[in-house]
Ligand SMILES: O=C(O)C1=C[C@@H](OP(=O)(O)O)[C@@H](O)[C@H](O)C1
C-alpha cells in the first residue's frame with residue numbers, strides 16, 4: 001500500500017492557498033442544472049471521484065455534459081425534467097450525494113435504473129428515501145439486502161403529496177427529495193420525523209434551488225413545502241471553494257502558530273462548514289476576513305473546546321487530529337451519524353488517536369480527547385479521504401507520522417497532498 005510521510009515543520013507556517021470547488025455545491029448544481037431546460041455552465045466546479053461519478057451518471061441518463069477539467073468548468077444541457085435514457089446501470093462509488101441524489105432523480109425517469117456502489121456504499125443508509133419513493137408509486141427491486149444498494153428503481157410516476165421522512169442518519173435523503181419535488185405531479189410536503197442531522201446541508205440545498213429559480217417553503221419547523229410546476233432555470237454559476245476541505249489548511253495555521261490565507265472563501269459562504277472559523281476562534285486562533293479571502297493565525301497554545309458538531313460533522317476528523325495539541329480536553333458531541341459515512345468515523349478517529357498514544361474516550365455519539373504527547377505512527381485511513389487529510393495536519397507537529405493510502409483523498413480532493421506540500425514550501 002502507498003504511504004506518504006509528513007515532514008514536521010519546526011516553524012510557523014505562512015502561506016496562501018486555493019482550494020477546489022465544493023463537492024456539495026457541485027453535485028447539487030449538477031442535479032438542478034440537469035433538470036433545468038437549457039444550457040448551464042458551472043465554474044470552479046470540483047473534479048474528483050464524487051463529482052465524476054455524478055457527472056457520469058447524468059451522462060448515462062442522457063443528459064449531455066462537457067467536462068473541462070483544465071478550466072474547472074462543466075457545461076450541462078438540461079432536459080427540463082426529462083430523463084432521456086430508459087435504462088441505465090449506474091455506479092456511484094462511495095459518493096453519498098450521488099447515491100441519494102441520483103436515486104431520487106431516476107424516480108422522474110420513465111425506465112429502469114440500476115444503482116450500485118463500492119462495498120461500503122452498500123452499507124450506507126438509503127432506505128428512508130426509497131420508502132418515500134415507493135409510497136409515491138415507484139417500485140424498487142433489491143438485489144442484495146432490502147433497503148441497501150444494489151437495487152433497480154422503476155421510475156416514472158413520482159406523485160408528490162405529503163410524506164414523512166426520517167433524517168436521523170443522514171440529511172442527504174431529504175436534500176434529494178427536495179430537489180426533485182418541483183417535478184412531481186402535485187405539491188409536495190416533506191415532514192421530517194424526529195431529528196434532522198446535518199441541517200446546514202438542507203439550508204444549502206434550499207439556497208441552490210433558489211439560485212436556480214425554485215422556492216422551498218419551510219411551513220413549520222422541519223416541514224418543507226415545494227409547489228409543483230416550478231422549474232429550474234439554466235444558469236452560469238460559480239461554485240465556492242470547498243469549506244470542509246479548507247479546514248485542513250486553516251488547521252495547519254492553528255497547530256503551527258502560523259498564518260494561512262484561503263483565497264475566494266469568506267464567512268458569507270453557504271457551506272455550514274465555514275463555521276470551522278468560529279471553532280478555531282474559540283480555540284484561540286485569530287480570523288481575519290478580506291473581500292475575497294479568509295486568513296487564520298494560530299496562537300502559541302490552542303485551547304480545548306466542548307462542542308456539538310452535529311451540523312458540521314465533516315470537521316470532526318480535523319478537530320480530532322489537532323485536539324491533542326490543546327491545553328485542555330476536546331469533547332465532540334452529537335455526532336452518532338458519522339458512524340454511517342465513508343467509515344465509522346468516531347471509531348476510526350479514536351483508533352488512530354490511540355495508535356498515536358493519545359488518551360481518548362469513545363461513546364455512542366461523542367468522543368473526548370485528552371491533551372498529551374504523541375508517539376509517531378502510520379495512520380490507517382479506511383478509504384476515508386478525511387482521515388488522510390486531517391492526520392496529515394497532525395504530522396506537521398510530530399516528526400515521523402505517515403499516512404497510509406493517501407490516494408483516498410481522490411474522493412473530494414485528488415491533488416490534496418500536492419497543495420499541502422506546496423503550502424509547506426511557501
Ligand atoms: O448534502 C451534502 O452535500 C452532505 C451532507 C452531509 O452528510 P449527511 O447528511 O449524511 O450527514 C455531509 O457529511 C456530506 O459530506 C455532504
Ligand SMILES: C=C(OP(=O)(O)O)C(=O)O
Nearest residue numbers: 094095096097314341342
Ligand atoms: C461524508 C462525506 O461524503 P458523502 O457525500 O459520501 O456522504 C464527506 O465528504 O465527508
